[in-house]
Each structure stands twice: as structure tokens, then as C-alpha cells.
Amino acid sequence: MLLTTIEPAQYVRTHIVPIVNEFRKLQQTDGRVQANFEKADEWLDKLLPSVRHVYEILLMPEMAEAFEADIAEWRQNGLDSVPYFDHTLKCFIPPVPQAFSFIIAPLVATNGPAPKGHFLECFLVLREEPMELEGVSAMLPHPKNGCQSCRLITGSKGIMMGNCIVFFPENIKAKEKVESQSFAMFFFNKFQLIYLTETFPRVMQLFGTGWVSDALSTESVYRARSVWGYLHDYYHHNGPRPFDTNLQVKLNFFVGILEEIKVDCQSVVAACELNVPFGREIAEYILFERMLRYPNQPDAKTNFDAGTGLFLFEWLIQNGSCFEIPEQGLRLSLEQCVEDIKRLISEVEEIERIEDDEQFKVEAKRYVRRYLPEGIGKEKFAIPDRYARYIGHAFGEPKLLDFSQLPY
Incomplete structure (x- = not known):
């Protein structure tokens, strides 16, 4: 099934972004929920089926399972604990050219709005590698290119407000230390x-x-x-x-x-x-x-x-x-x-x-x-x-x- 930009963008913009923006208001900079735990649980209940729907639209069902596993572990430890999204990070594969990708996790939006911290964020991107890169890469062959040029379509406050222009593996809050960068997604249309x-x-x-x-x-x-x-x-x-x-x-x-x-x-x-x-x-x-x-x-x-x-x-x-x-x-x-x-x-x-x-x-x-x-x-x-x-x-x-x- 071929997707248009409108279909996933409207869904994410309508069903996910508003909830993420409300949820992040309840968090401390380390990702812990600091108040209104019942409301936080309510927001998560609403997010789970919506996130699964988006990942299924984008043919990324394994990411829905990873998100659900991370949320389940966080709830088991208590929402007043630091959230770790190792399942999401391990499962994520950057998009191929001309494909959409979606991520939702507690992550640092580098150069985003203050305060800086691991707030729940989400974003939808379309990977688009300009034709000029073919000539440049032929002239300077990259030993292991992990850089993805992307157009940001929509996202939560930390991504859509402020100057966050990149997403690295180490931006996600995870227990395991990132030893190497397997991807670097850039929102170059910002x-x-x-x-x-x-x-x-x-x-x-x-x-x-x-x-x-x-x-x-x-x-x-x-x-x-x-x-x-x-x-x-x-x-x-x-x-x-x-x-x-x-x-x-x-x-x-x-x-x-x-x-x-x-x-x-x-x-x-x-x-x-x-x-x-x-x-x-x-x-x-x-x-x-x-x-x-x-x-x-x-x-x-x-x-x-x-x-x-x-x-x-x-x-x-x-x-x-x-x-x-x-x-x-x-x-x-x-x-x-x-x-x-x-x-x-x-x-x-x-x-x-x-x-x-x-x-x-x-x-x-x-x-x-x-x-x-x-x-x-x-x-x-x-x-x-x-x-x-x-x-x-x-x-x-x-x-x-x-x-x-x-x-x-």
C-alpha cells in the first residue's frame, strides 16, 4: 500500500501529538512522572492503541511491540521511576529513502525548548535523499554511512518548537550505554x-x-x-x-x-x-x-x-x-x-x-x-x-x- 504524506501525518497530528504534549507536562527532566499519576496512566492508555495503529500503517509492527514492552516495564517499576526505552532503541531501524518513519520515546530534543531533558516526544519524518548526494558520495565514498536526510512532517513540542534538528541513538533514555551510532536522522527542512x-x-x-x-x-x-x-x-x-x-x-x-x-x-x-x-x-x-x-x-x-x-x-x-x-x-x-x-x-x-x-x-x-x-x-x-x-x-x-x- 502506497502512503501519502497526509494519511499518517493527520493521524499522528490528531491522535498522538496532543496526548504526548499533555503527558510531557507531567514529567521531570529525567523522564519521571512527578504528579497526576492517574492522568498519566490515562494518557498512556490512549496512546497505546494509537501508536500501534501508526506503526501498522507504516509497516513497523515490531516497533509497536517494543513501545508496549517499554511502557509495561515503566508501569511495573512505577511512573515515578526513570523510564528506559531499550526495547524501542534496539528495535528501531531508520527508514529507507522515500519511506516514512515514526518514533515515540523519552528523548532529549537537542537544542529544543527549555528545559532540556528526557521528555516523551514523538515525530513523523519522510526520508528524502537529494540527487546531489549521488555525486558527492561517489567522490567521497562513506565507509559506513549512517546519516539520513529527512523532512520533518509533524511531532511533539520538543521537536516542533525550537532548533532540534537531529535524532541520534543516544538521545533516547536507555539503560544500555550506546557504544556506536547506527543512525543519525536529520530534520533538514527546519x-x-x-x-x-x-x-x-x-x-x-x-x-x-x-x-x-x-x-x-x-x-x-x-x-x-x-x-x-x-x-x-x-x-x-x-x-x-x-x-x-x-x-x-x-x-x-x-x-x-x-x-x-x-x-x-x-x-x-x-x-x-x-x-x-x-x-x-x-x-x-x-x-x-x-x-x-x-x-x-x-x-x-x-x-x-x-x-x-x-x-x-x-x-x-x-x-x-x-x-x-x-x-x-x-x-x-x-x-x-x-x-x-x-x-x-x-x-x-x-x-x-x-x-x-x-x-x-x-x-x-x-x-x-x-x-x-x-x-x-x-x-x-x-x-x-x-x-x-x-x-x-x-x-x-x-x-x-x-x-x-x-x-x-
């Missing part, structure tokens, strides 16, 4: 609204005109963002310490900073120097998102992504030649930036060649701390002086974006 609302106005304010990344059509932005996603994941799986086989050590804060920056920089170089579709736009996306949007989060001093952006800016302004600082403000040369970051890539990979995990973490921390100073108390870092001087936090707190009416 990107254009984020970029044009939050990022590009800062580009114009700080660096002036002459950029091209605001001019693509909605569909082309999705395609370009998907190519960026492929490049990013490709470089995660290459180098002295591939991410998928070094997951636990790379979850270390300082190691993670270097991992993300290295991969971003490698993607920028590829976008500018290889025959990559939307290359100039992708390079601008990467650099501007990393340096201008991520550090502007209200929780910047404890936010990992903010730390990566601050680190990159500090490294470039201290070691590179891509910034000019005339009286009217900063100017950035993308061409010179590409040359600068090649050196940064080499320095990070030299640290990655350290074989001992503990020594690797020590050296990563020492290197990061040269550009990202220590914070106070629970802060992971302080805002570096140069960033505060030249970029600052004059943009105001980011708006909580609503993705319920995505144009693509």
Missing part, C-alpha cells in the same frame, strides 16, 4: 527558517554584504543542507580516531570540541575546493552557524555547541589571517579562512594520533583551554575576550521558533 531568522541577520550586521547563502529556494536549502550533512558525517568517520569507533572518548567535552571543529573545517575545505554542489553556500552555512548562532544561546557558557563556535573564532582571530578589523567592524575573507583552517585541521589530527585515551583527553583539554578559558562554578567556559569585543552578545535572546507550518 534549517532554512533557523538560518534566515537567527544567523544571517547577524552575518549582515557583522560582516556586511556580499554573501550568497540567503538566496537559495526552500527546496534548494534542503538539498544543500543534506550535502553538508553528508560531508559532516563522512569526516566524522575518517581520520586517526573515527567518531563511531571512539564514541565514548569523543563524548568527553574537550575531545568533542576538537572533533566538531575538525569535521566542520574539513567540510568547509571540501565545499570550497572539491566539486561539491552548493559549495559556497555550504561553506557560509558552516562558518556562520558555528561562530555566530551557536554562541548566542542563552545558556552559552554551558552549551557544547556554543563552545565550539567560540573556540573556532578565537583560534582564527589569534592564528589566522582571514579577519580584518577596520574601525567599522570585522570583515571576513572566506578564501583566506579556508587556508587558515587547514592548519587547524592538522593540529587537531596530530592530537588525535595519541593512542592512550587518557593522555588524549589531557592534551585535548590543554589545547582547547588555550582558546576557551575556564568558567565559574558550573560554567564549562567563559566568553573569550576577543569574542566579547568583536562579536559580543548584542543580538538578544533567540526566539523560540515554531516549525508547525514547514513550507517543505
